[in-house]
Amino acid sequence: HLQLQESGPGLVKPSETLSLTCNVSGDSISSSSYYWGWIRQPPGKGLEWIGSIYYRGSTNYKSSLKSRVTISVDTSRNQFSLKLTSVAAADTAVYYCARHVKGGYSAYPFDYWGQGTLVTVSS
């Protein structure tokens, strides 16, 4: 049974870098059929796809976040990570990691999700 679990600091200061890791258990992150993505949700608001990564390292990012986002994968640890630089209050959100079927550059529907982790940007 596939499980995803986000981890990382719950509080980040403005202008600093947000770093989160998603640990995948119950299946290999090196599956050829899937991408692994990050989605966020500001408190009381809607969902925003951030980006996705394939186990070989190829990435796709939302255009408006591309300059600040890096997603990486560590197949030996069966995990992938998110870095978001120069954060501001608007980056305060619940951050989810999730899996989607491989399909070109688009983030196909997410069928497995982590429980989410709240990251607050504040001094």
Next chain:
Amino acid sequence: DIQMTQSPSTLSASVGDRVTITCRASQSISTWLAWYQQKPGKAPKLLIYKASSLESGVPSRFSGSGSGTEFTLTISSLQPDDFATYYCQQYSDYSGFGQGTKVEIK
């Protein structure tokens, strides 16, 4: 970027009601559309993909239709467990979500 607009933002309904939620895309996305259900404090749950395909394990009272720029999610007979917020997602061009529709108890 493709913009996704859901209507209504909030919907009040009773158990047993037939409920329809609309999602409109700013340009054609063929049938590259998914629907999710989200309950407070929980991750979204995939209900429908490819506009009308039911995800495994999802009750058959949920159905999706549409193509191009206009899509609908229908719950044929609303159950107590269905009170939640619903989101559409386009995956024709990268990805984007609608702003959500909250289905509340009337």
